[in-house]
Amino acid sequence: MPSTTVGVRRRPAVLLAATAAAVAFGVAGCGSSDSPSTAAPNPSETASMSAAAGVVTVRDPWVKAADKGMTAAFGTLVNDGDTDVTVVSGATDVSPMELHEMTMKDGKMVMQQKQGGIVVKAHSSTTLQPGGEHLMLMDITRPVKAGDELTFTLTFADGKTQTFTAVAKPFTGAQETYAPGHAPMPGGSATPGMSMSPAS
Secondary structure (H helix, E strand, O other), rough: HHHHHHHHHHHHHHHHHHHHHHHHHHHHHHHHHHHHHHHOOOHHHHHHHHHHHHOOOEEEEEEEEEOOOOEEEEEEEEHHHHHOEEEEEEEEOOOOOOEEEEEEEEEEEEEEEEOOOOEOOOOEEEEEEOOOOOOEOOOOOOOOOOOOOOEEEEEEEOOOOOEEEEEOOOOOOOOEOOOHHEEOOOOOOOOOOOOOOOOO
16 A cells, blocks of 8 residues: 555656656757847848948949040949948049049139048938049040940948949030149139030
């Protein structure tokens, strides 16, 4: 009789231990299946990585069509990030490139290299336009015809780069010429919307 009682009492104890082990195993299993999803980046991290990869958004990029000499590329650089970014150089396979600006000197509008690069403030935009800051193609190796697509690479102060494509458009403007040596432009004025034509 005592032995039977002990046997009956042992059985529930064994069942209880087995149940506890199964529960512990199930919890451990859930933990391991959750770990891969925990390691994956959340949507906000992914969005910030995508933004960082692009540095800026380039809106409405275009290039002035030209047969020879110099021409320029324009557009709007939009910075949706939390810190200012600075474009320090640009490149294209059509010609050497410089970052340029237009400024008044001795009462004349002149073109010169942009010292310190082109800054795009956080949560803001910078417009590259005729008569203002622009990407200067110094000496094109082939004609840039209307409709041509040119690829540009921007390099930023932190070493990041970004590539974009711009379409060439005919644009006569006020017929000023970007002369070599950054000389004053014939017929130049302080008009912000002043345009250009290719050097002849």
